[in-house]
Amino acid sequence: MDLGNHPTVESHSDGTVLTSAPQDTPVDRATAAARRVLEALLLTDRANANLERVAEELNGIAEHLEQHAPEVRERMVDMWSGEGVTRHDPVTGPENAIAPPLVLAGMADGSVRGEVTLTIPYQGPPGCVHGGVSALLLDHTLGVANAWAGKDGMTAQLNVRYHRPTPLFRPLTVQGRQESVDGRKIHTIGSITADGEVCVSVEGLFIDKKVPRPR
Numbered sequence: 001m002d003l004g005n006h007p008t009v010e011s012h013s014d015g016t017v018l019t020s021a022p023q024d025t026p027v028d029r030a031t032a033a034a035r036r037v038l039e040a041l042l043l044t045d046r047a048n049a050n051l052e053r054v055a056e057e058l059n060g061i062a063e064h065l066e067q068h069a070p071e072v073r074e075r076m077v078d079m080w081s082g083e084g085v086t087r088h089d090p091v092t093g094p095e096n097a098i099a100p101p102l103v104l105a106g107m108a109d110g111s112v113r114g115e116v117t118l119t120i121p122y123q124g125p126p127g128c129v130h131g132g133v134s135a136l137l138l139d140h141t142l143g144v145a146n147a148w149a150g151k152d153g154m155t156a157q158l159n160v161r162y163h164r165p166t167p168l169f170r171p172l173t174v175q176g177r178q179e180s181v182d183g184r185k186i187h188t189i190g191s192i193t194a195d196g197e198v199c200v201s202v203e204g205l206f207i208d209k210k211v212p213r214p215r
């Protein structure tokens with residue numbers, strides 16, 4: 001990925017927020033509402049008599065949005081301009097309703113970290129985070145850690161170890177740190193902890209390769 005210019009541990013201070021902060025804009029408010037709908041649909045009583053009307057209204061909203069959508073190619077160019085990936089990615093993007101969203105800060109020791117509480121849409125085992133969701137969060141966090149360290153690339157391997165179930169509804173700390181660079185190979189590690197205990201740890205191999213931004 002061509003991540004463009006971004007802050008690094010060399011150029012920015014401890015605690016620099018690396019992801020896009022939600023803004024008081026119509027698109028961020030609409031996305032936050034969509035996120036709320038995702039959760040409410042899972043929580044509402046299945047016998048809720050109004051679900052037929054809810055389906056109609058949501059389809060009406062989708063049609064309105066589709067009618068105002070430019071060609072995908074054109075949207076992609078726009079998406080990758082400016083802040084690029086951080087506004088629309090599926091982990092930290094305030095414009096992406098499937099993103100929790102996780103907010104990550106860069107630390108002086110070269111690591112990145114953030115706190116997030118995951119709820120019902122991210123459930124795997126009862127009351128626990130889906131393992132694929134943990135892998136998604138960590139893959140992305142390792143990618144941001146590489147960018148913060150000043151050398152990033154594409155994921156070639158992600159070795160995930162699940163130590164204990166990761167709880168929903170509790171604050172989770174997500175961390176990543178670049179360990180070493182060997183030519184084009186970048187080794188990066190990370191973890192998700194809850195109440196000070198490691199739930200998931202990962203080792204990633206990234207290869208220094210860029211996919212150009214659409215123009």
Ligand SMILES: CCCCCCCCCCCCCCCC(=O)SCCNC(=O)CCNC(=O)[C@H](O)C(C)(C)COP(=O)(O)OP(=O)(O)OC[C@H]1O[C@@H](n2cnc3c(N)ncnc32)[C@H](O)[C@@H]1OP(=O)(O)O
Nearest residue numbers: 003006007018139140143144147148154155156157207209
């Ligand atoms: C401060 C920041 C602010 C924020 C700023 C924005 C931040 C924003 C962050 C975004 C964070 C996104 C984080 C998500 C990251 C993805 O989601 S990336 C998407 C998932 N990954 C992919 O799709 C990759 C698909 N695979 C590929 O494209 C290619 O296979 C690869 C991995 C790029 C490698 O291809 P290649 O360039 O042709 O590499 P190649 O020349 O074959 O191999 C180079 C070396 O690597 C080794 N190698 C290659 N692949 C492998 C492998 N799988 N296993 C072991 N060794 C391998 C080779 O053996 C070779 O070793 P040597 O012979 O040199 O010793």
